[in-house]
Amino acid sequence: MSQILIRNATIVAMDSSHGAAPFAGDILIEGETIKAIGEALSAGPDARIIEGRGKLAMPGLVNAHTHSSETFLRGRYERMPLEIWLLYAYPLLMNDPIGERLLYLRSLLLAMESLRTGVTTFCDDFFDPPRHDLDRLATVFRAYDDAGIRANVSSAVMNVHTLDALPFSREVMPAELQALLDFGPPMTASAYIDYCRSAFSSLHGKxxxxxxxxxxxxxxxxxxxxxxxxxxxxxxxxxxxxxxxLETKTQAVTGHRLHGKSLIAYMHDLGLLKRNTTIAHSVWVSDEDMRLMGEAGASVAHNAVSNLKLGAGIAPIRRLLDAGVTIGLGTDGVSSNDTSRIFDVMRVAGLVHSAAGPDYESWLAADEILAMATIGGAKTALLEQVTGSIEVGKSADLLILDLRNYPFMPLNNVAKHLVYSENGSSIETVMVAGRIVMENGYLTTVDEQAVFDEIAELVPAYLAEHAELERRNSTFEPVMAEIHRRATRIDIGLNRYQGDGAGRHLQS
Structure with a gap:
């Protein structure tokens, strides 16, 4: 079995013993697995030696929440709250699904950028209307297999009509517009579960x-x-x-109007808060919501950048942590973040929570944020036994960074440098399951230039079609704007300046 020995490196293990505290040592990798961690380790005569002096070895980053379906919509939208942005990124009136080749390239591009910037695992909740197709799901899996990344993948399901999932919609939207939204019979629970079981039998564990x-x-x-x-x-x-x-104030209002309670309380009453539950966003949660989430062992994927760009607010991360909720970091989709760099999310999380309230002792520390980006993210994906930390027996999902680079010069505190200074530019080597997928600044699994060339050739026609789709859906924008305005005016009983939730600024 092949071996790799990383020798004399500075190691940030993110394990239970060391956390973010760096120590010097060697890492021996055998096949896909971390075999040993220590000093002066020996390896077989055919082992590959990576000299770690002046280098930092750390776990690969985990992107706890993203949507590959947005990858071609980078840099397209701004100054839109979620309910309006959804009209254009996830249109109500749809064209045919994106072609299979573009579906593959769209997924591959996200994986490439993720690996290049240190993300070795992501959770992709891609959207592929109008139906769930096992062959198309297999195309996404093939792209990620080709790139060499680790991923949890699913195609999001919904079966409640859009107008029944938004407050005020039936009273605000004219009848002639409502008549345009005929989506056919909704997906049944049994049909979706049949699809999922087929995915488990044919793709799960690939x-x-x-x-x-x-x-x-x-x-x-x-x-x-x-x-x-x-x-x-x-x-x-x-x-x-x-x-x-509870990404937005509108969603907070939705729970109270539809069920007379928050959507978290609704989930709890249905028995749907469990260790398996991973919640993207969790911005507009109450103290009681957080208590229920913590007692259930639920997780949150915190999308600090996306929440700011879409004006959703600032999730109360300190209070979620205090309640016992596991926190990972997510980019959300590239259309609502414009990058898949978790390093960006770490920095923004560190900065924005310091501005969310005057109690500076509750602000997030760099080592906490680094834990969210690694082992915390792995826990949200139910992969903490596999990845997220450098430990014997775990998969060798590692990054090697050059400490002789601007973000670390001069070196004071490794965790603070990683959160506030690094942007991925210092990454030299990326390894997933013991396989080097990026080395010396180049991906080893994919011809990046060939992919860029094909995207440049094929995507403009797709974007022209999407522009026409945007024009068709713009007729709904005044309705969504009015729903947004009405929701922001309703008091749902959250304290605006309570702890680190002060940024839930849309309550007014």
């Missing part, structure tokens, strides 16, 4: 790195029987029940 997760879009967009069936299967297969809850 190459040992790629897994299928279950992703009901949101409690207001899915029927209770669909969500219950999803949770039962998630528990059976030990995969995440990956969903979106």
């Amino acid at each position: 190459s040992g790195r790629l897994h299928f997760m279950i992703a009901p879009s949101a409690p207001q967009r899915c029927s209770p029987d669909l969500m219950a069936a999803c949770m039962d299967l998630a528990v059976e297969k030990h995969v995440p029940f990956h969903t979106h809850i």
Whole structure:
């Protein structure tokens, strides 16, 4: 079995013994696995030696929440709250699904950028309307297999009509516009579970790195029987029940108008808060919501950059941590973040939570943020036994960074440099399951220039079609703007300046 010995490196292990505290040592990798960590380790005569002096070895980053379906929409939108942005990034009136080759390239591009910037694992909740197709899901898996990344993948499901998942929509939207939104019969719980079981039997565990997760879009967009069936299967297969809850003030209002309670309380009453539950966003949560989430062992994927760009607010991360909720970091999709760099999310998380309230002792520390980007993210993906830290027996998902580079010059505190100074430019080597997938600044699994050339050739026609789609859907923008305005005016009983939730600024 092949061996790699990283010798005399500075190691940030993110394990239970060391956390973010650096120490000097060697890492012996055998096949896909970390075999030993220590000093003066020996390896076989054919082992590859990587000289670690002046280098930092750390776990690969985990992107706890993203959407590959947005990858071609980078740099396209700004100054839009979520409910308006969705009209253009996820149109109500749709064209045919993106072609299979573009679907492959779209997924591959996200994996390439992720690996190049230190993300070795991501959770991709891609959107592929109008139906769930196993062959198309297999195309996404093939792209990630070719790139060499580790991933949890699912295609988001919803079966509640858009107008029934938004407050005020029936009273605000003219009848002639409502008539345009005929989506046909909704997906049944049994049909989606049949699809999921087929995905588990044919794709789950591919190459040992790629897994299928279950992703009901949101409690207001899915029927209770669909969500219950999803949770039962998630528990059976030990995969995440990956969903979106309380991203915006509008969604907070939705829970109270539809159910007379918050959407977290609604999930709790349905028995849907469990260890398997991973919640993207969790911005507009109450103290009682957080207590329920913590007692259930649920996780949150914190999308600090996306939440700011879409004006959703600032999640109360300190209070979520205090309640016992596991936190990972996500970029969200490239259209609402414009990058897949978790280093960017770390820095923004460090900065924005310092501005969220005057109690500076509650501000997030760099080592906490680094934990969210590594072992915390692995826990949200139910992969903490596999990745997220440098430990014997775990998969060799590692980064090697050059400490003789601007972000570390001069070197004071490694965790603070990683969170506030580094942007991925110091990464020299990226390894996933013991395989070097980037070395000396180049991906080893993909011809990047060939991919760029093909995207440059094929995507302009797709974007022209999408521009026409945007024009068609713009007719709904005044309606969504009015829903947004009405929701922001309703008091849902959250304290605006309580702890680190002060940034939930849309309550007015």
